[in-house]
Amino acid sequence: MGRRPKRNGRDVHGILLLHKPAGISSNGALQDVKKLYNANKAGHTGSLDQLASGLLPICLGEATKVSNYLLNADKRYQAECILGKTSSTGDAEGEILQERSIEGITEEKIAAVIPQFIGDIEQIPPMYSALKQQGQTLYKLARQGKTVERPPRPITIYDINLDGFEGDRLKFEVHCSKGTYIRTLAEDIGEALGCGAYISYLHRIGAGPYKNMIDFETLEHCATHGMEALDRLLIPIDTALTDWDSLYLNSEQATALCHGQAISLTHEYPVEHLLKLFDAEKKFMGIGTVNAIRKIIPKRLINL
Numbered sequence: 001m002g003r004r005p006k007r008n009g010r011d012v013h014g015i016l017l018l019h020k021p022a023g024i025s026s027n028g029a030l031q032d033v034k035k036l037y038n039a040n041k042a043g044h045t046g047s048l049d050q051l052a053s054g055l056l057p058i059c060l061g062e063a064t065k066v067s068n069y070l071l072n073a074d075k076r077y078q079a080e081c082i083l084g085k086t087s088s089t090g091d092a093e094g095e096i097l098q099e100r101s102i103e104g105i106t107e108e109k110i111a112a113v114i115p116q117f118i119g120d121i122e123q124i125p126p127m128y129s130a131l132k133q134q135g136q137t138l139y140k141l142a143r144q145g146k147t148v149e150r151p152p153r154p155i156t157i158y159d160i161n162l163d164g165f166e167g168d169r170l171k172f173e174v175h176c177s178k179g180t181y182i183r184t185l186a187e188d189i190g191e192a193l194g195c196g197a198y199i200s201y202l203h204r205i206g207a208g209p210y211k212n213m214i215d216f217e218t219l220e221h222c223a224t225h226g227m228e229a230l231d232r233l234l235i236p237i238d239t240a241l242t243d244w245d246s247l248y249l250n251s252e253q254a255t256a257l258c259h260g261q262a263i264s265l266t267h268e269y270p271v272e273h274l275l276k277l278f279d280a281e282k283k284f285m286g287i288g289t290v291n292a293i294r295k296i297i298p299k300r301l302i303n304l
Contacts (some may be wrong), residue, residue: 009040010227013061013304014234019213020048020056032216033058036223037230045070045207046178047130051091054078054204055213057240062302065286066240072178073208074158080171080201081186087198089128089142090183100195107165113192114160117185122152126184155180169200209242237302238276238284245269246276247288247296254279257288262295274299 016037020029026047034042043064045057054077059067084102087094125131127142133150141148156177163171170189174182183199190197205211214233222229253263257277269275269290277285277298286301 009038011041011061012037012039012227012231012234013063013237013302014231015063015237015240016058016060016234017210017213018056018058018219019215020053021216022051022053025050026056029056030058033219034060036219038227043067045073046075048204049091049183049202051093051199052202052204054202055207055210056204057207057210059237059240060234062304063237063240065300065302066237070208070240074175074177074206075180075204076206077174077176077182078163078171078201078203078205079174079182079186079199080169081190081197082200083168083170083190083193083197084195085168085198086187086190086196089198090126090181090187091199091202094128094198098196102168102193102195105193105195107162110165110170110189110193111162113189114162116192117189118157118160120154120156123155123179123181123184123188124152125150126181126187128183129181153179157185170197173205175206209239236284241276241287244274244276246278248278248282249280249285251280254285257285257296257298258301260298262291262293262297265290265294265296269294277301 016033018029018033026044030042030044037060039060041064042058042060045059045067048054048056057070083105084100085096086098087096127147128139131138133148158175161173163173182202186197186199222233256263271290271292273290275288277288279285284302287299288296289299291297
């Protein structure tokens with residue numbers, strides 16, 4: 001077996017709450033952060049459209065082991081859409097496909113249609129998305145002028161707050177589950193109003209437990225003071241699992257789990273329940289789960 005190539009970067013661990021600016025892709029922002037930190041390993045926790053800005057949690061090093069839980073977390077957005085027009089991409093980057101009158105549309109009429117989009121609903125993903133169908137990325141097919149049938153997916157919209165309607169511009173705030181496309185939500189609201197719509201502004205203000213953000217200007221300023229200054233901007237890995245139950249272990253239990261052994265429970269938890277694990281020094285160890293015989297087994301341990 002060949003040797004792995006030697007890594008020249010740093011083994012740095014933690015979560016950066018990045019304010020991604022509009023105009024760059026999520027992967028582009030990720031690569032910029034990885035380069036600034038000279039990190040060996042990094043990953044983001046759910047793409048933002050290039051047009052969109054806002055909160056993009058980036059996991060460095062061992063924090064990538066919890067990135068999937070942030071990917072599955074609820075999100076919050078501020079959005080603005082243009083009523084009376086539809087676009088090929090569902091946002092301002094696309095070609096205008098149709099224009100319809102917005103005469104007679106009022107805040108009262110908008111407020112009357114909003115409730116039908118709150119709760120557990122189904123949404124058809126847009127063609128301009130990173131989803132794959134039969135091994136092909138949808139946005140690549142869309143750029144070739146192709147449209148394929150997309151099965152609807154279940155999502156949950158917890159709340160939609162209207163922030164203003166002036167001219168043809170409607171502003172609103174959304175709290176939603178993973179997998180929600182705000183572009184599609186805006187289009188569907190536009191169709192319910194009978195005039196169509198597309199997203200003109202999208203800003204993520206929350207992802208799971210996180211709300212605060214750090215912009216690139218702050219990152220670059222800290223970088224002039226060295227890696228220690230950058231590292232101070234990282235938050236602990238276990239903050240991604242804020243709402244989880246915690247289990248504090250003694251030295252013997254922690255050692256057993258690190259060797260893949262099961263340990264007995266002192267509390268009653270359901271089978272497959274996930275727990276945050278801490279060692280005797282209250283240092284985060286990783287994730288454990290309850291097996292069929294009600295014992296804790298390691299699921300994803302952090303190697304720091």
